[in-house]
Amino acid sequence: MTHADDALAADIDATCRLTGEFTLRSGQVADTYFDKYLFEAQPALLDRVAAQMVDLLAEGTELLGGLELGGIPIATMVSSRTGLPALFVRKKAKEYGTAKLAEGPDVAGRRITIIEDVITTGGAVRDATNALRELGAVVEVVVCAIDRSPADENPLADVGLEVRSVLTRAQLDAASATAG
Ligand SMILES: O=P(O)(O)OC[C@H]1O[C@H](OP(=O)(O)OP(=O)(O)O)[C@H](O)[C@@H]1O
Numbered sequence: 001m002t003h004a005d006d007a008l009a010a011d012i013d014a015t016c017r018l019t020g021e022f023t024l025r026s027g028q029v030a031d032t033y034f035d036k037y038l039f040e041a042q043p044a045l046l047d048r049v050a051a052q053m054v055d056l057l058a059e060g061t062e063l064l065g066g067l068e069l070g071g072i073p074i075a076t077m078v079s080s081r082t083g084l085p086a087l088f089v090r091k092k093a094k095e096y097g098t099a100k101l102a103e104g105p106d107v108a109g110r111r112i113t114i115i116e117d118v119i120t121t122g123g124a125v126r127d128a129t130n131a132l133r134e135l136g137a138v139v140e141v142v143v144c145a146i147d148r149s150p151a152d153e154n155p156l157a158d159v160g161l162e163v164r165s166v167l168t169r170a171q172l173d174a175a176s177a178t179a180g
């Protein structure tokens with residue numbers, strides 16, 4: 001890691017790491033939770049994460065698919081930095097109005113990089129990937145702020161998705177250990 005990466009890991013860890021007992025989206029129970037809203041609420045920190053993500057986007061990305069809810073502010077910031085249009089991907093399609101799952105431009109035939117806050121089991125990203133592919137999108141890469149899935153395993157290999165992360169659980173644990 002570079003000095004800048006170390007500094008970002010330290011700042012994200014100090015801002016987001018909570019300890020206690022937390023039930024996760026997957027139903028797993030964990031003693032550590034990274035509350036992404038605590039960094040997303042700070043524009044300078046959110047922008048530093050977004051800046052790292054720009055370099056991780058898939059080649060040929062046409063749309064940035066931010067996942068409800070925590071992926072959306074990040075995708076908006078990356079969109080602002082790159083000029084690429086953002087897509088706001090709901091967990092469930094709206095049941096009135098346009099009744100869309102993916103709010104924004106039409107996705108059919110478009111290459112989407114998914115933007116996510118945290119990956120634990122990959123379940124939320126898998127659901128979104130499958131839904132976007134059903135709408136005709138090309139989805140091959142997810143970029144996340146924090147990958148807390150087990151090291152050296154790709155939790156989304158089964159759906160052929162590459163995971164690129166700004167920070168891993170190991171980097172955050174190292175930052176935490178350094179801070180004491
Ligand atoms: O990899 P997984 O096991 O699916 O877990 C990670 C997901 O869990 C959280 O979703 P949640 O529904 O809590 O998120 P939100 O606050 O962003 O709506 C997080 O934002 C990821 O989307």
Ligand SMILES: O=C(O)c1cc(=O)[nH]c(=O)[nH]1
Nearest residue numbers: 024025033034036118120
């Ligand atoms: O798996 C989750 O639900 C989850 C873990 C975590 O650390 N942070 C978060 O927002 N969600």
